Amino acid sequence: MRMLAAIVMLWLAGCAGGYVPPDWQLNAHGALRDSVTAYLVGNSKLADMEFARTRAEIASTGRIDLLARTELVRCAAHVASLEFNECGLYQILAEDATDSERVYAEYLAGRWAGLNTALLPAQHRGVVAGADGALRAIKDPLSRLVAAGVLFQIGRLTPNGVTIATQTASDQGWRRPLLAWLGVAARSAEQLGDKDEALRIQRRIDLVLGVDGEPSR
Incomplete structure (x- = not known):
């Protein structure tokens, strides 16, 4: 499964040219990948446990900049799931x-005024520029959901964008963002007075949640 390019690049960028990464780097990369995956599928306990492992591995290096980057990866997954927390950590x-x-x-955070987009990951520059089709053009599914989440946060996401985000989460089987985006779609249908569509979306939500109210696993 593809993740944010940052997750892979964060730890393995130096592997080219025969470079063998140290154990902490491999361990941190694996734990971060597993943490993000667990979060997206709705397993918060495992996500927190794997992220604690990531932090412990990074702490062994004394690299605060790497820890900051790792927190941004986790924050991006939250934004993809429409959980906005100002990236407090x-x-x-x-x-x-x-x-x-x-x-x-x-x-x-959606604070784009004066943003130096040249320093952004390439897939997000077109989103800030407002280019037509920029969201669909993002190939990495998590990056696409992150972009959709930011656009939603600042009130610039179109109904088609909601559809793209919902389909992306569904295609990947990521329960947490899927429930969030289905909720957005359901509220939109209700506001438009489309009761049949609202009920159809609710049936999808019920399927994901399962009979006990927890994400079906």
Whole structure:
């Protein structure tokens, strides 16, 4: 399963040319990947446990900038699931973050005025520019959901964008963002007075939740 490019690039960018990454790097990469995956499928307990492992591995290096970057990866997954929390844990570390991380944090928060988009991941630059089809053009599914979440947060996401986000989460089997985006679609249908569509979406929500109210697994 593809993840945010940052997850892979964060730890393995130096592997080219025969470079063998140290154990902490491989362990942190694996734990971060597993944490994000667990979060997206709705397993918060496992997500927190794997993220704690990630932090422990990074702590062994004393690299606050890497920890800040890792917090942004987790924050991005939250934005993809329409959980907006101002990336509070990243903010504690922001003083030691790089310029690229600071720009990405501003992007996630929807503070785009004066944003240096050249420092953003390439797939998000067109989103800020307002290019037609920019959302659908993002190939990585999690990055696409992150972009949709940011656009929703600042009130610029179109109904078609909601459809794209919902389909993306559904295609990946990511229960947490799927429930969030289905909720948006259901509220929209209700506001438009489309009772049949609202009921159809509710049936999808019920299927994902399962009979006990928890995400069906």
